[in-house]
Amino acid sequence: xxxxxxxxxxxxxxxRVLHGDEWNGFGAHALECPGCMHAYESERSIKRFIGDHxxxxxxxxxLLATLQSTIRSEGTLTSAVLxxxxxxxxxxxxxxxxxxxxxxxxxxxxxxxxxxxPGTPASREVNDVLTExxxxxxGILNGDVxxxxxxxxxxxxxxxFFRKTDFPLHVxxxxxxxxxxxxxDDHGGVPCAQIVxxxxxxxxxxxQTCWETVRDGRxxxxxxxxxxxxxxGGTYSEEEEGGRSVVVWTDGRxxxxxxxxMPSQQLLGDLASVTTLPVSPP
Amino acid sequence: xxxxxxxxxxxxxxxxxxxxxxxxxxxALRMTNNAADADDLVQETFLKAFRFWDKYEKGTNIRAWLFxxxxxxxxxxxxxxxxxxxTVDYEEVQNFYNTIRxxxxxxxxxxxxxxxxxxxxDIATAIAKLPEDFRTVVILCDIEGLTYEEIAEFLAVPLGxxxxxxxxxxxxxxxxxxxxxxxxxxxxxx
Numbered sequence: 416x417x418x419x420x421x422x423x424x425x426x427x428x429x430x431r432v433l434h435g436d437e438w439n440g441f442g443a444h445a446l447e448c449p450g451c452m453h454a455y456e457s458e459r460s461i462k463r464f465i466g467d468h469x470x471x472x473x474x475x476x477x478l479l480a481t482l483q484s485t486i487r488s489e490g491t492l493t494s495a496v497l498x499x500x501x502x503x504x505x506x507x508x509x510x511x512x513x514x515x516x517x518x519x520x521x522x523x524x525x526x527x528x529x530x531x532x533p534g535t536p537a538s539r540e541v542n543d544v545l546t547e548x549x550x551x552x553x554g555i556l557n558g559d560v561x562x563x564x565x566x567x568x569x570x571x572x573x574x575x576f577f578r579k580t581d582f583p584l585h586v587x588x589x590x591x592x593x594x595x596x597x598x599x600d601d602h603g604g605v606p607c608a609q610i611v612x613x614x615x616x617x618x619x620x621x622x623q624t625c626w627e628t629v630r631d632g633r634x635x636x637x638x639x640x641x642x643x644x645x646x647x648g649g650t651y652s653e654e655e656e657g658g659r660s661v662v663v664w665t666d667g668r669x670x671x672x673x674x675x676x677m678p679s680q681q682l683l684g685d686l687a688s689v690t691t692l693p694v695s696p697p
Numbered sequence: 698x699x700x701x702x703x704x705x706x707x708x709x710x711x712x713x714x715x716x717x718x719x720x721x722x723x724x725a726l727r728m729t730n731n732a733a734d735a736d737d738l739v740q741e742t743f744l745k746a747f748r749f750w751d752k753y754e755k756g757t758n759i760r761a762w763l764f765x766x767x768x769x770x771x772x773x774x775x776x777x778x779x780x781x782x783x784t785v786d787y788e789e790v791q792n793f794y795n796t797i798r799x800x801x802x803x804x805x806x807x808x809x810x811x812x813x814x815x816x817x818x819d820i821a822t823a824i825a826k827l828p829e830d831f832r833t834v835v836i837l838c839d840i841e842g843l844t845y846e847e848i849a850e851f852l853a854v855p856l857g858x859x860x861x862x863x864x865x866x867x868x869x870x871x872x873x874x875x876x877x878x879x880x881x882x883x884x885x886x887x
Contacts, residue, residue: 425864426861426863426864427845430838430845430863432845457868457871458867461867461868461871461874462839462867464812464874465820465824465835465839465840465870466839466840468812468815468817468820469820469821469824469839469840471719471723471840471841472723472726474718474719474722475722475732475736478718478722478736478739478740479715479718481736481740482715482718482739482740482743483711483715485743485744485747486707486710486711486715486747487707574740577737578733578737
């Protein structure tokens, strides 16, 4: 065995996976070549040192509990959404049902695993957050934008959004509606959260992002007419032709935009009972 | 009926996949060097694994399957954040290794004596500063005790690549540790 062949075998020798003739040849060369012996001893001692000084860290108990809880809640998600849908179909035959059926497409299509789901408006240049919210809402209804998680539970939303945003995220309680799922995307590098609600045959989407970023016009913006209202702590609303409305408000560092296919006064009325639950402190 | 299938899936997953959470957590911890990030990474990995549990081929190496999910999550999270990819100058590493052979300065006993000057933080930092390819194999082999075959399967690379990365990774780690030891006052004899 020459020095080059010896060199190729140092690592398996250190890890004790060199056997038979190879091991014998390795040992014989080491005895007659101090340089090679030194290289072997050097690698052997570093392995031993790491083994002696770096130990396995036990899995933190809270993390194990979270994993178990997540698995249990995940198992019930699809059936919860299906139950909601069955109720919806039984109770309503109006046009609203067809809108909600867009959400059914989402529910039946399963989960999207990537934080930035293909098809979301995340990579587009548009930075008007009001336009983004409307587009996302339309995408949800027609099935182009997929939910990344389906859940009716605030605690599961908590897990989903945890540490994903740099602003306090809220899960508003909206009269007559309950959450059915959520997704995260980013607009111009700014994390944006979407919580999707359903009830009475209508889908409501609450879009949240960092108010300071929008207020200062960095990466995201709002029309000046909306900024004027929000800067003084007011609630801004507008209604499009066709009956789709947006309601915009701020809460500390969080900007929220609710979008729904209903008159703005009705949406404002339902939002009047909003109570917020901070789920993701900055 | 559907409910009982879900329960069986959860049970199966908890029995087969969850026991490997320790392994994944330690790997995540060494790769991110941050407990909160490791938590997030492990949670994301198990969530994905559960959702895709039907895709896992029973009887194959579940640790390798979980590891690949974690590795992809890690890449998605952290590579995206760094502007420059984590590159390795293999030639430089090889040149360094060749100098070891010629060094007459320290026997392995003296080397261990030098390392005795180090604090746990020094060791953790030295590992964290290894280029990612090398860090991965050193963690998996020398800390988590996996076989070459398992590591090769995890990384989807040939066995020879595992050996060479391990060899170079250990050499680089030794170099870094000696630098830290000297910073702590250890003097190399001429």
